[in-house]
Amino acid sequence: MKIIGVVAGGPRDLLPDLKKYQDLVTEWAGADRGVVYLADENIAMAKALGDFDSISKEEREELEQKGTNLSIYPSEKDKTDTELALDWAIEQKPDEIYLFGTTGGRLDHLYANIFLLMKQFDEGVRIILADKNNEVxxxxxxxxxxxxxxxxxxxxxxxxxxxxxxxxxxxxxxxxxxxxxxxxxxxxxxxxxxxxxxxxxxxxxxxxxxxxxxxxxxxx
The missing domain is CATH 3.40.50.10240 (Thiamin pyrophosphokinase, catalytic domain)
Structure with missing residues (x-):
């Protein structure tokens, strides 16, 4: 069973212990600050993308020094970093996709991320939004x-x-x-x-x- 975990840049304190999902998730992708979260846990990423406007210059340099291949997008675009990462995950044709780091903080981001779950009906893949206290x-x-x-x-x-x-x-x-x-x-x-x-x-x-x-x- 192929399962992809996408980690976005929501508040770190709402993230579950990502290492506990490593036996379940077969590939990881980071979106914007989610790349930092994955790198801090020494979890290898198949994809790291975003405009990276929420990370510092020092954090970006550290990611590059670790050999993280960053796919950099402009800040002005038609999709959020999370949606871009989800679209990439869907292209890999997995059985399931977990979205982490997509709750807390700004309500507009939360609602947008919940609506992203609707993509599963067009793409035929189960999408689960998960944080420390909830699964949707x-x-x-x-x-x-x-x-x-x-x-x-x-x-x-x-x-x-x-x-x-x-x-x-x-x-x-x-x-x-x-x-x-x-x-x-x-x-x-x-x-x-x-x-x-x-x-x-x-x-x-x-x-x-x-x-x-x-x-x-x-x-x-």
Whole structure:
């Protein structure tokens, strides 16, 4: 299974321990300051790109001294550095892509990065946005299985862009059966599994699943 990890330049304190993903991720890419984060962890990159306007001259020189091959883009462009890195990752035809360093800080960046997950439906690759406290994935209509996780005990299901029809949750503390859930509803916030695995299904719409935890001081 080919899995690419893309690390962007969001706040470092929200990054999970990237080394714990090394057995999962087969290739890494850095976007802008995310290149520094990967280099600091001595994680080899298949791609390092961006306008690098968020790193210092000294940091850039250090990257070049380490032999990091930087693909430099102009600051004025039609796509963010994160989207450019995601597009590169999609071109590699992986099975999954993880986006790190894409939450916290500026809200416009956060919303833009969440919308980037929609690319998976055109490209046929699962994209997961992950930080220290959350994992975010999108789903189209169908039936899916979800397994219990001690790291992310809470699950929220949020209709995205439109209503969701006939949402069914089984194996959850708060089950549902063929429930209509309108766009912007908070009905399915903060649920929990009561079995080792559960299922969710729905007939139409796009559903955002957020797996979360409260205590950011716990190791991950």
């Amino acid at each position: 994935t999108f789903f189209k209509e169908g039936s899916y299985e979800v397994r219990e996780s001690s790291h992310f005990p809470y699950l929220s299901f949020i209709p995205f862009k439109s209503d969701v029809k006939e949402l069914t949750l089984e194996g959850f503390k708060y089950p549902l059966h063929k429930r209509f859930v309108p766009f912007a509803s908070t009905l399915c916030i903060s649920n929990e599994l009561i079995q080792p695995k559960g299922t969710f299904s729905f007939k139409s719409g796009i559903l955002m699943m957020v797996r979360s935890r409260d205590d950011s001081s716990l190791p991950y």
